[in-house]
Amino acid sequence: MTTFDGNAIAGTLNAVFGGEMTTASGTCASCGATELLAQLRVYRDAPGVVARCEHCDAILMVIVEKRGIACVDVSGFAALEEPTQL
Amino acid sequence: MMAFTRNFHGKRRAEADPARVPPGQYVTPGFPVLSAGPTPKVVAGDWTFTVRGAATSPVTWTWEAMRALPAESITVDIHCVTKWSKLDTSWTGVSLDILLDSVETRAGYAVAFSEGGYTTNLPMADLTGGKAWLVHEFGGAPLEPEHGGPVRLLVPHLYFWKSAKWVRGLELREQNEPGFWERYGYHDYGDPWREQRYAGD
């Protein structure tokens, strides 16, 4: 099994959020740690993309693509920065 | 218009009897590892399986208690919602009929729960009647952690996300409640032959 980090889903995040997200920071609602999305642990060999906190493994974000439409759940974040336009 | 990639076929390498391959699936000779999180380290001796939420108080089996029950060998085809199917996989485990026999319940549904927090929901009717097992061997060898060892659920007639890895028990319920992938829009039931991938299929 292969673990990636947030860099590997930069394209998916950009398509979902409409801008660059790997340099945005998010705060884990579970342990309170704030990290750049580039640092998330990403599991994408699954029915969807699951991003977890680097510190406590809590699920921060799930992205599922259904019939070409991406559905994103960011409820694991207590706070999440806006995307930046490069 | 879709732009096709010349001579790209995905991983469809294995030839197979089309009657055994559900719509939209391809057959793989490998055994892809799918995971939504780190592989939990569960030592078989520390593993337990608990059925709770029934009329009776929770029932728990230890690894030794589960291994003392009659096991059977099963050879089945498995179908993953990410579109691979694997034919003639062989497993050894205990039928859930044997475990649920000692549990008094009128619940119509169950949520299987796993080490690491994963859940998936199934009707009780699909966990009984010789359709579901707790398996601890794959291909004659102890089930590897990356494939759900020491023990995973095996419900081969549904998409494979229902066959929860690292399973630790069942929560019995009167009402159907979605599990992990079901909450994110995957189909509640997940019949590969009716291609029930997403809610509404």
Place this chain on the structure above:
Amino acid sequence: MAGTALRGRLTWQQATVTGLVAETSNTRSIVFDLPDWPGHRAGQHVDVRLTAEDGYQAERSYSIASAPEDPHVVLTVERLDDGEVSPYLVDELRIGDEVELRGPVGGHFVWESTCDSPVLLVAGGSGVVPFRSMLRHHAAAGSTVPMRLLYSARSRETLIYADEFTRLGGRGGIDIRVTLTRENPGTWPGERGRIDRDFLTRTGLPPAEEPLVYVCGPTAFVETVANTLVDLGHGPGRIRTERFGGTGTP
């Protein structure tokens, strides 16, 4: 209007293969011609999407191997035996073929020549790909900041960009140190063994120089190297990492 990309919006476009370079027996570089390329920064990625005739699609993210100054976008792809996209890209793709690309993406693991800190790059296996972009960018922009690459590979046969790195090394502050983990001393006069604490102490840039550090490779490699660098006194805030699957430990 179909096929018209909105400015600034990330869309898939058809990229045509104009060149192929075998780097090793299981790695090759692919040169693409893109109709609408906004330019990229060294270290950024693109997503590649392949579509089978029955509509089945597979998508992967790859680091860009070319510099922003280069005329074409180049990806270097290592074949993963259980992979789906990489075997196609390494073994099947021909000149003139088209695949879909979107990008560039990623803003974290990038280096710009306008930055005046010394730079330490640490690569495991094909984790060296984004560093090739950074090294070429350094050379093309005429930067003089020290840029040192520590590159770990299994053997001479698995080294990629060997000739180019030989040419780049020693120019304008670029310093490249290769270590091979599974090569005989008889056939390799250089460094051998893993990038461990001793190797980083001997060959890395001193923490006192406050270099920007980039580490790329398989997950276990990146975690070991990044933790060791912090132990040696490098500020965690100056270390950028990129973890990917790849094939085991290089």
